Amino acid sequence: MSRCRQFLPPLLVLWIVCACLCSCQVLPQRNTSAPLSRFDDQVQLLLEKMTLDEKIGQMIQADQEHLQDINDIQTYHLGSLLSGGDSDPEAGNTLQDWTDMVDQYQQLALETRLGIPLLYGVDAVHGHSNVLGAVLFPHNIGLGCTENPELVKEIGRITALEMQATGIRWAFAPCVTVPRDDRWGRTYEGFSEEPQLVARLGAAATLGLQGDDLSDPYSVAACAKHYIADGGTTAVLEEVRGGRRNTGNNFGGEGAAGRKGYRVRLDQGNSEMSEEELRAIHLPPYISAIDAGVATIMPSYSSWNGVKCSASKRLLTEILKEELGFEGFLISDYRAINQVHPDYKTAIGICINAGMDMGMVPRQYREFYGYLKELVEEGVVPMSRIDDAVTRILRVKYAMGLFDLERCHLADRSLWESFGCDEHRQVARQAVRESLVLLKNKKQVLPLGKKATRIHVVGESADNLGDQCGGWTIRWQGQRGEVTPGGTTVLTAIRQTVGEDTEVTYQSDGAGGEGADVIVVVVGEPPYAEGNGDSADLSLSSEQEKIFERARQADVPVVVVLFSGRPLIINSLIEQADAVIAAWLPGTEGQGITDVLFGDYRPTGKLSFTWPRSAGQHPINVGNEEYDPLFEYGYGLSY
Ligand code: BGC
Numbered sequence: 001m002s003r004c005r006q007f008l009p010p011l012l013v014l015w016i017v018c019a020c021l022c023s024c025q026v027l028p029q030r031n032t033s034a035p036l037s038r039f040d041d042q043v044q045l046l047l048e049k050m051t052l053d054e055k056i057g058q059m060i061q062a063d064q065e066h067l068q069d070i071n072d073i074q075t076y077h078l079g080s081l082l083s084g085g086d087s088d089p090e091a092g093n094t095l096q097d098w099t100d101m102v103d104q105y106q107q108l109a110l111e112t113r114l115g116i117p118l119l120y121g122v123d124a125v126h127g128h129s130n131v132l133g134a135v136l137f138p139h140n141i142g143l144g145c146t147e148n149p150e151l152v153k154e155i156g157r158i159t160a161l162e163m164q165a166t167g168i169r170w171a172f173a174p175c176v177t178v179p180r181d182d183r184w185g186r187t188y189e190g191f192s193e194e195p196q197l198v199a200r201l202g203a204a205a206t207l208g209l210q211g212d213d214l215s216d217p218y219s220v221a222a223c224a225k226h227y228i229a230d231g232g233t234t235a236v237l238e239e240v241r242g243g244r245r246n247t248g249n250n251f252g253g254e255g256a257a258g259r260k261g262y263r264v265r266l267d268q269g270n271s272e273m274s275e276e277e278l279r280a281i282h283l284p285p286y287i288s289a290i291d292a293g294v295a296t297i298m299p300s301y302s303s304w305n306g307v308k309c310s311a312s313k314r315l316l317t318e319i320l321k322e323e324l325g326f327e328g329f330l331i332s333d334y335r336a337i338n339q340v341h342p343d344y345k346t347a348i349g350i351c352i353n354a355g356m357d358m359g360m361v362p363r364q365y366r367e368f369y370g371y372l373k374e375l376v377e378e379g380v381v382p383m384s385r386i387d388d389a390v391t392r393i394l395r396v397k398y399a400m401g402l403f404d405l406e407r408c409h410l411a412d413r414s415l416w417e418s419f420g421c422d423e424h425r426q427v428a429r430q431a432v433r434e435s436l437v438l439l440k441n442k443k444q445v446l447p448l449g450k451k452a453t454r455i456h457v458v459g460e461s462a463d464n465l466g467d468q469c470g471g472w473t474i475r476w477q478g479q480r481g482e483v484t485p486g487g488t489t490v491l492t493a494i495r496q497t498v499g500e501d502t503e504v505t506y507q508s509d510g511a512g513g514e515g516a517d518v519i520v521v522v523v524g525e526p527p528y529a530e531g532n533g534d535s536a537d538l539s540l541s542s543e544q545e546k547i548f549e550r551a552r553q554a555d556v557p558v559v560v561v562l563f564s565g566r567p568l569i570i571n572s573l574i575e576q577a578d579a580v581i582a583a584w585l586p587g588t589e590g591q592g593i594t595d596v597l598f599g600d601y602r603p604t605g606k607l608s609f610t611w612p613r614s615a616g617q618h619p620i621n622v623g624n625e626e627y628d629p630l631f632e633y634g635y636g637l638s639y
Pocket of ligand 1: 084085172
């Protein structure tokens with residue numbers, strides 16, 4: 001069913017107006033640095049020296065793992081490289097491996113005729129999340145519940161420092177999506193379903209990553225993504241062929257609208273809405289990111305009313321660049337250009353002419369180079385478009401001080417010392433405790449006493465950093481178990497918190513709680529990312545339910561800590577548990593959870609997403625005319 005509307009419902013309009021008025025006073029400070037175009041004189045001088053080949057090279061971002069020859073960096077004058085979700089250094093995944101790899105590539109770029117430095121990009125979406133030992137912060141959904149822009153800014157600053165330690169100066173973050181349907185596998189990448197909160201926190205994250213000035217040696221370029229309405233796509237039912245199920249989570253595919261053999265698909269879909277609704281719901285975060293000085297923006301895989309965002313001149317050039325005055329550059333999503341047209345060359349022409357400035361073309365970068373050159377020579381892509389794209393890319397490189405000869409362009413290895421350090425972990429711990437939302441607390445079972453005789457902990461996720469961190473953690477899809485060194489699981493954090501006389505016992509399957517003072521049950525979703533997390537059935541898997549059931553049979557108070565990338569449909573669990581904490585995907589610092597469990601911090605987190613009563617209510621968002629959720633937007637108890 002289409003959700004296309006010509007006019008916004010009056011209640012929604014009223015709600016948006018109120019939200020705008022409230023948020024005006026608390027928007028983070030606008031970045032006062034001068035516009036990026038202040039470097040245009042320098043850019044112009046360089047541009048005049050560049051051949052067409054060198055210009056096209058600047059517009060290419062290849063994935064390092066798909067480099068056919070390391071010397072391609074020089075041969076094709078590459079302007080950028082990335083590591084996609086699973087693209088690790090060949091040597092391994094440590095801080096040193098990453099730093100050595102990036103430095104080696106940069107060295108090659110510096111040795112080219114014009115010596116234009118590379119911009120290396122990664123998905124540092126909740127900390128420098130590809131590198132072993134980095135501090136990992138809560139995913140954005142948790143940060144949304146903190147409603148704390150200063151904290152989000154500080155997280156950006158620390159992420160930038162940990163990135164700089166590896167010589168990487170470009171984060172494909174913040175994700176400023178406004179997810180409107182929790183069944184979407186990327187819901188957790190968004191701060192909130194409410195545009196103004198996303199706008200505020202997205203700007204704060206941008207300011208944190210980019211610092212007061214992009215030329216600050218400790219700042220990195222940010223990338224607001226995925227433009228636009230990636231979180232506003234219409235759910236479609238897809239047939240599941242050959243018994244293949246909705247992979248990436250335990251929910252199975254048969255739940256979609258209750259029909260066996262079908263699953264729901266939202267990722268990379270089509271957002272069907274008027275321009276008025278698009279502007280009201282999905283544009284505000286980009287306006288505030290641009291105000292905050294965001295250097296780059298990533299157009300979405302998804303479409304708007306049937307037209308791929310990556311191919312839309314209206315969206316890329318007219319709205320972003322001409323109307324909003326965005327002076328940075330647009331980077332396509334991973335192989336997104338391929339989706340625009342079956343013929344790759346035609347697709348490249350469409351995207352570049354629509355306003356795309358750099359192609360994230362992980363594998364087919366040689367073809368991109370050849371085809372774009374042909375398109376220019378044939379007059380399909382005007383030279384003025386190439387010059388505009390390269391100007392934008394070079395502006396960012398100048399603004400970042402990459403041409404400053406006094407400066408070392410390789411990694412600042414003195415930052416290794418603070419990589420994953422305790423000071424950074426303390427900020428992550430603060431973020432965790434502020435992100436937790438207390439959904440239920442019957443008879444004040446929480447906070448727990450530190451002097452209990454025995455606390456029994458159950459659920460595999462209680463001692464599982466991988467589940468705690470979710471997707472985009474070391475691996476693209478995340479990974480269960482000991483995914484990275486240095487963090488603290490909930491179980492370990494509980495053991496560290498209680499007094500000497502308190503016994504902490506643990507049984508992953510839920511049994512063994514008889515006679516304990518309290519049982520802490522840790523259950524939830526296993527890690528997933530992107531479309532693999534699309535699911536209509538947001539209930540707990542039967543294994544997870546069994547853990548809770550076994551715990552309940554012990555007949556002692558049961559406290560549930562829930563790891564999930566979105567509100568789950570778990571009414572009976574919420575009804576039967578004595579206390580429930582929505583912990584989202586909190587990252588490496590489990591002590592933030594014990595801060596709340598044991599009352600060292602009184603819960604302050606407020607739901608940044610509406611919590612539905614039933615699967616049938618999806619999509620449900622604050623401001624809807626019919627709004628009868630289990631927990632409304634902004635809900636959160638305290639003690
Ligand atoms: C995702 C982006 C990400 C890119 C690079 C894509 O699959 O949609 O969010 O930045 O990969 O890893």
